[in-house]
């Protein structure tokens with residue numbers, strides 16, 4: 001397994017994996033609709049983001065195929081925080097055939113190393129409450145709940 005920074009040449013594979021992540025999230029939350037995340041939209045988003053200096057994609061490659069990726073960025077922190085900037089891990093997806101082998105752990109480690117070089121103190125990650133595997137994985141990697149977002153159905 002080879003780990004490296006994601007680049008423009010990886011866009012097709014990143015979009016395919018990002019699409020599988022959107023499908024996975026749709027199964028975890030009724031408010032998410034895959035039709036709102038078509039591959040064209042993902043492609044346009046990723047191609048804009050990938051060259052920004054505050055954004056990083058990291059990929060795991062097996063025999064020249066990308067089997068997992070992480071996408072995250074450094075953002076301006078909300079005004080109530082003491083720090084000016086905060087990191088956010090937006091997406092992580094590992095091909096089901098390659099799970100439970102430490103790929104997500106390594107991708108998060110690479111992202112955190114990059115964040116440290118940027119002197120960032122915190123890394124936030126969001127996960128849907130019904131995504132039990134994602135929630136367990138993040139907790140195993142040392143993430144702790146500090147804010148809970150609640151929703152009440154109206155209709």
Ligand SMILES: CC(C)(COP(=O)(O)OP(=O)(O)OC[C@H]1O[C@@H](n2cnc3c(N)ncnc32)[C@H](O)[C@@H]1OP(=O)(O)O)[C@@H](O)C(=O)NCCC(=O)NCCS
Pocket residue numbers: 021024090091092093094095098099100101102103104105106126127131132133134136137138140141
């Ligand atoms: C969540 C996900 C990224 C984990 O990837 P992975 O490469 O299998 O994870 P790792 O092998 O690096 O495991 C990291 C830690 O999470 C734990 N973990 C991983 N999958 C888990 C699961 N299904 N249930 C419980 N714990 C799990 C591992 O035990 C490991 O901790 P440990 O080293 O202390 O044992 C992967 O399951 C996935 O792509 N899921 C679908 C997308 C998703 O939910 N993404 C997260 C929200 S954006």
